[in-house]
Amino acid sequence: MPTTRRELLQKGSALLLVSGAAAAALDAVLAGTPEKAEGYRLDEHWWAMIIDIGACIGCGNCVRACKIENDVPREPYYFRTWVERYHVPPGELEHPLVDSPNGGYDGFEDRATVPAGSKSFFVPKLCNHCAHSPCVQVCPVGATFESPDGVVLVDATYCLGCRYCVQACPYGCRYIDPRTGTVNKCTLCYHRITRGLTTACCETCPTGARQLGDLKNPADPIHEFLRTHTVHVLKPQMATGSKVYYAALDGSVR
Amino acid sequence: METVLQQVQGFMYPNEIELQWSILIVLYPFITGLVAGAFILASLEKVFRVEAVKPTYRLALLTALAFLLVAPLPLQLHLGHPERSLEMYLTPHTSSAMAMFGFVYLWYLMAVLVLEIWLDYREEIVLRARSSKGVLRLLYRVMSLGVDTISSRSREIDEKLARLITIIGVPSAFLLHGYVGFIFGSVKANPWWSTPLMPIVFLFSAMVSGIALVMLMYMVVSWWRRTGIDMRCLDTIARYLFYAFIIDFSLELLDLVHRIYEADESFKSLDFMVHTRLFTSQIVIQIVLGTLLPLGLLLLTQVARLSERTRKTVYGTAGVLTMVGIFAMRWNVVIGGQLFSKSFLGYTVYKLDFATREGLLPAIALMVLPFVILAVLVRLLPPWEAAAVPPPARSKVEG
Numbered sequence: 190m191p192t193t194r195r196e197l198l199q200k201g202s203a204l205l206l207v208s209g210a211a212a213a214a215l216d217a218v219l220a221g222t223p224e225k226a227e228g229y230r231l232d233e234h235w236w237a238m239i240i241d242i243g244a245c246i247g248c249g250n251c252v253r254a255c256k257i258e259n260d261v262p263r264e265p266y267y268f269r270t271w272v273e274r275y276h277v278p279p280g281e282l283e284h285p286l287v288d289s290p291n292g293g294y295d296g297f298e299d300r301a302t303v304p305a306g307s308k309s310f311f312v313p314k315l316c317n318h319c320a321h322s323p324c325v326q327v328c329p330v331g332a333t334f335e336s337p338d339g340v341v342l343v344d345a346t347y348c349l350g351c352r353y354c355v356q357a358c359p360y361g362c363r364y365i366d367p368r369t370g371t372v373n374k375c376t377l378c379y380h381r382i383t384r385g386l387t388t389a390c391c392e393t394c395p396t397g398a399r400q401l402g403d404l405k406n407p408a409d410p411i412h413e414f415l416r417t418h419t420v421h422v423l424k425p426q427m428a429t430g431s432k433v434y435y436a437a438l439d440g441s442v443r
Numbered sequence: 444m445e446t447v448l449q450q451v452q453g454f455m456y457p458n459e460i461e462l463q464w465s466i467l468i469v470l471y472p473f474i475t476g477l478v479a480g481a482f483i484l485a486s487l488e489k490v491f492r493v494e495a496v497k498p499t500y501r502l503a504l505l506t507a508l509a510f511l512l513v514a515p516l517p518l519q520l521h522l523g524h525p526e527r528s529l530e531m532y533l534t535p536h537t538s539s540a541m542a543m544f545g546f547v548y549l550w551y552l553m554a555v556l557v558l559e560i561w562l563d564y565r566e567e568i569v570l571r572a573r574s575s576k577g578v579l580r581l582l583y584r585v586m587s588l589g590v591d592t593i594s595s596r597s598r599e600i601d602e603k604l605a606r607l608i609t610i611i612g613v614p615s616a617f618l619l620h621g622y623v624g625f626i627f628g629s630v631k632a633n634p635w636w637s638t639p640l641m642p643i644v645f646l647f648s649a650m651v652s653g654i655a656l657v658m659l660m661y662m663v664v665s666w667w668r669r670t671g672i673d674m675r676c677l678d679t680i681a682r683y684l685f686y687a688f689i690i691d692f693s694l695e696l697l698d699l700v701h702r703i704y705e706a707d708e709s710f711k712s713l714d715f716m717v718h719t720r721l722f723t724s725q726i727v728i729q730i731v732l733g734t735l736l737p738l739g740l741l742l743l744t745q746v747a748r749l750s751e752r753t754r755k756t757v758y759g760t761a762g763v764l765t766m767v768g769i770f771a772m773r774w775n776v777v778i779g780g781q782l783f784s785k786s787f788l789g790y791t792v793y794k795l796d797f798a799t800r801e802g803l804l805p806a807i808a809l810m811v812l813p814f815v816i817l818a819v820l821v822r823l824l825p826p827w828e829a830a831a832v833p834p835p836a837r838s839k840v841e842g
Binding site: 264265266267268271273285287288289291292314323326327328329330331347348349350351352353355356357358359360361362363364365369370371427443 | 461463523525545630632784786
């Protein structure tokens with residue numbers, strides 16, 4: 190028997206309804222996945238960063254670039270990366286004079302008094318993207334996590350804003366974005382590095398003091414750098430598996 | 444925030460300047476501590492058969508419930524996204540102490556406290572369900588869970604189960620507040636918090652505050668109802684308060700001595716903080732007024748022969764000072780742990796607003812709310828022995 194108008198209308202609208210619902214469901218399921226970067230495979234990378242203290246001139250380019258690239262609030266309490274200035278008076282390794290005016294965003298003005306004979310240098314800081322991250326460990330819902338390519342990220346649609354991870358980070362690299370009430374921090378410019386670019390801070394560093402490294406790439410200069418320089422990580426006693434390697438890091442650095 | 448920035452002393456990592464956990468997070472361990480302490484006092488009667496404290500048994504349980512119901516509220520107010528907080532139960536991250544604590548809380552609330560109260564009151568709930576009218580009748584019937592029998596066999600079962608629940612309840616109460624201590628104590632990044640002693644210190648200070656609360660409540664409620672105070676009961680509670688306080692004090696002293704002796708990298712910075720930014724709240728309020736003074740007063744009642752009236756005054760004073768001292772301890776742990784920089788080179792300030800979401804006003808409201816809830820609970824389920832249950836109402840069909 191040929192299809193009646195009624196049957197057509199009934200079946201047609203049911204089909205529309207189901208496919209509409211299915212499309213909405215599929216949308217919801219896929220909503221959390223980032224846009225795929227062409228040709229980027231998670232298992233081919235293990236991101237790290239090298240920072241050469243000897244080369245940092247405290248210009249603040251990295252701080253400005255990061256805030257612009259990642260839409261970080263401009264107030265002086267929210268930083269994904271910042272630069273600290275150290276003056277270590279002679280024989281006073283345990284009492285350095287440290288400052289970071291607006292995180293180094295405006296560069297550094299001459300300090301009014303510097304003890305004679307002090308050793309001076311700049312230390313850029315950021316999230317260390319720890320392999321055994323204490324911040325990931327404490328998140329109650331798993332909103333912060335370590336990606337398979339070694340970057341510690343935050344799912345801002347899931348974060349409760351409980352601030353436990355901010356407390357757990359030994360390096361002070363996290364903050365709560367006042368506009369969203371969720372936690373925010375350096376993402377190693379994930380949106381850039383998955384597309385073959387380098388991070389905003391490394392891109393704008395005039396002296397090459399900051400360099401992104403891929404430990405899984407045998408051709409990456411990081412391997413040579415780590416072999417030929419004396420490197421440290423911050424707070425090694427915390428055993429966080431930090432992947433930001435500092436060359437020429439002084440013992441006075443906190 | 445600009446004023447905070449101006450008052451920063453030394454160097455702090457830029458993201459550390461603003462405190463993350465406010466007075467609401469100070470309130471939370473204070474409230475759960477009161478719950479654990481009140482419950483343990485109640486357990487003294489049931490499990491350890493300390494007969495003397497029986498007059499406070501039900502009051503302690505209802506107090507614990509009133510406070511436990513309020514406990515999640517400061518957390519909800521504090522969260523950036525409270526509407527997502529259910530995710531802690533639906534998709535918990537099992538390595539997180541905070542997530543797992545949600546289950547400890549739920550277990551304690553449902554499987555211990557509510558169940559124990561229900562078992563103890565069941566007979567009365569059924570009688571009231573039979574004799575009330577209207578909305579109250581519906582309420583009591585719901586509370587009775589549809590169980591109408593109060594035969595002696597059923598009451599026997601009630602007793603047995605209640606005893607079992609209390610036995611499970613004691614370690615559960617320990618777990619409830621010890622866990623809160625672990626939430627702080629397991630943060631290796633913060634040397635003010637990170638110590639294996641933290642759960643134990645929290646637990647014993649919880650017991651102290653809970654016992655003090657029940658003691659004060661018993662005194663206030665007895666005065667308000669114009670019934671006499673059972674001095675044997677009060678003396679026993681005060682004695683247990685004294686013992687718990689000795690242990691708590693020893694533990695905190697141990698922590699202090701250990702820190703001073705080992706003098707690790709954080710010591711100088713923490714020491715400076717205690718002597719400056721934390722001096723009033725730690726040395727003056729917590730240690731002198733909140734610990735040494737009440738301990739001394741309680742010691743006096745244990746060694747000297749004092750009149751009943753004097754003892755009541757001393758207990759009341761010691762109780763109030765104790766509560767203030769334990770609150771100060773929570774303050775010093777939570778706020779103190781954020782006043783110093785993890786670089787050990789600087790200090791910030793805590794700016795407590797008044798009428799903001801995390802300000803003093805909501806904190807006060809949250810401390811008053813449990814008493815409001817308790818007033819309702821006491822009306823519905825009177826904790827005192829002499830409450831006569833009215834005879835069953837005449838059915839409408841009659842007469």
